[in-house]
Amino acid sequence: MTTFMDVHHGMHDMTPEQLDEAHRADLAIEGDEDVHFAHAWADTDSGTLFCLSEGPSAEAVRRVHERAGHPADEIHPVTLSV
Amino acid sequence: MTTFMDVHHGMHDMTPEQLDEAHRADLAIEGDEDVHFAHAWADTDSGTLFCLSEGPSAEAVRRVHERAGHPADEIHPVTLSV
Numbered sequence: 622m623t624t625f626m627d628v629h630h631g632m633h634d635m636t637p638e639q640l641d642e643a644h645r646a647d648l649a650i651e652g653d654e655d656v657h658f659a660h661a662w663a664d665t666d667s668g669t670l671f672c673l674s675e676g677p678s679a680e681a682v683r684r685v686h687e688r689a690g691h692p693a694d695e696i697h698p699v700t701l702s703v
Numbered sequence: 704m705t706t707f708m709d710v711h712h713g714m715h716d717m718t719p720e721q722l723d724e725a726h727r728a729d730l731a732i733e734g735d736e737d738v739h740f741a742h743a744w745a746d747t748d749s750g751t752l753f754c755l756s757e758g759p760s761a762e763a764v765r766r767v768h769e770r771a772g773h774p775a776d777e778i779h780p781v782t783l784s785v
Contacts, residue, residue, distance in 0.1 A: 664779035697746035
């Protein structure tokens, strides 16, 4: 399993309820792809959302976000962390 | 205190030792600004580094990274998280 950080742009003015709903939509289907979305951090002023996940591949992460209705703009495999 | 996600570009081919050294350089001086760098995740293929911190302001985070020799390209205050 690999850790991924994905980034969404254009997420301005997201409310707490909208973020919770989006995260729940991921959690509801992530098991189909053996992915787990652990955390998400949003800067609602710049419209940037960062999601930390674990999964077998970037494609698996991409498919979960797409099926949940919020495709990621960038998906970065984490090769180093501290 | 606010949570921040900052992003560095152009960090290709960073080694584990270089990431550890950079993180230790932040930790050594972060107290001067009442900042704490909690985690960092690097995609060394795309050269993207994400750092999660807490601190009193984006400027404080910016000053620590600059003094440590690796200025951030983006510093995002986290307004929502799950």
